Amino acid sequence: MMLLTTQNLEVGYDKTLLGPMDLDFEPGHFVLVEGPNGIGKSTLLHTFMGLLEPIRGSYEWSVPQSELRFVPQTRTLDVLLPATVNDVMGTGFQRGSGWQALRSSPNKADIKRALEMVEMDRFRHHLFRELSEGQKQLVLLGRALLGDPSVLILDEPSASMDPEREQLAVEILVRQRNEFGRTIFMIAHGSQPAQAASDCTLRIYRDRTVHLEKCS
Numbered sequence: 283m284m285l286l287t288t289q290n291l292e293v294g295y296d297k298t299l300l301g302p303m304d305l306d307f308e309p310g311h312f313v314l315v316e317g318p319n320g321i322g323k324s325t326l327l328h329t330f331m332g333l334l335e336p337i338r339g340s341y342e343w344s345v346p347q348s349e350l351r352f353v354p355q356t357r358t359l360d361v362l363l364p365a366t367v368n369d370v371m372g373t374g375f376q377r378g379s380g381w382q383a384l385r386s387s388p389n390k391a392d393i394k395r396a397l398e399m400v401e402m403d404r405f406r407h408h409l410f411r412e413l414s415e416g417q418k419q420l421v422l423l424g425r426a427l428l429g430d431p432s433v434l435i436l437d438e439p440s441a442s443m444d445p446e447r448e449q450l451a452v453e454i455l456v457r458q459r460n461e462f463g464r465t466i467f468m469i470a471h472g473s474q475p476a477q478a479a480s481d482c483t484l485r486i487y488r489d490r491t492v493h494l495e496k497c498s
């Protein structure tokens with residue numbers, strides 16, 4: 283059974299940015315999303331998350347929406363509050379924003395386990411705002427792991443990472459795929475580790491067509 287299928291899906295804001303597309307995604311794959319800046323990669327993933335209505339056509343997940351997790355870019359967060367890493371983890375996972383947000387109330391043991399998975403456990407009493415952007419990104423990934431999701435959708439996590447941390451982030455994601463069968467959608471631009479680790483590439487071309495390539 284397919285994890286996600288799209289039928290004549292067109293995505294955008296007031297007019298179509300991408301599509302129509304007919305795509306089938308299998309469960310348990312690491313899907314790299316690549317394409318030029320501003321073409322609509324985030325728009326497509328926001329649509330898959332249910333944060334944006336399709337312009338036309340439709341898509342269907344074979345898992346409940348509650349099993350999807352979105353990992354935003356750290357630069358989209360406003361974290362001036364003196365929150366520690368533990369505090370940020372304690373806000374639980376977020377499926378959306380505003381009234382659409384779905385929050386969990388994770389317990390201490392779950393938070394510790396999630397932070398260990400992203401190798402950020404030793405920073406749990408540090409102030410979130412004082413971490414490097416790459417470390418913040420790992421914490422947000424850890425938060426997304428709470429509640430045993432089946433799908434992780436990451437909006438260009440490697441943008442703020444040095445090559446070493448990027449390699450670590452990809453290794454963590456590969457572990458999540460291999461050990462728990464989680465499906466990963468990751469926007470990354472020219473990331474060698476992500477290219478090497480991925481099973482498929484969802485490639486968006488300048489002519490706004492979308493192709494699923496190299497699916498093993």
Ligand SMILES: Nc1ncnc2c1ncn2[C@@H]1O[C@H](COP(=O)(O)OP(=O)(O)OP(=O)(O)O)[C@@H](O)[C@H]1O
Nearest residue numbers: 295296299317318319320321322323324325326438
């Ligand atoms: N909320 C919004 N309302 C209207 N237009 C938007 C909105 N958010 C983004 N856009 C526009 O939609 C287009 C696609 O943006 P999107 O962020 O999806 O591209 P992207 O491929 O993810 O870009 P990048 O690689 O630069 O992150 C851009 O022209 C952007 O300005």
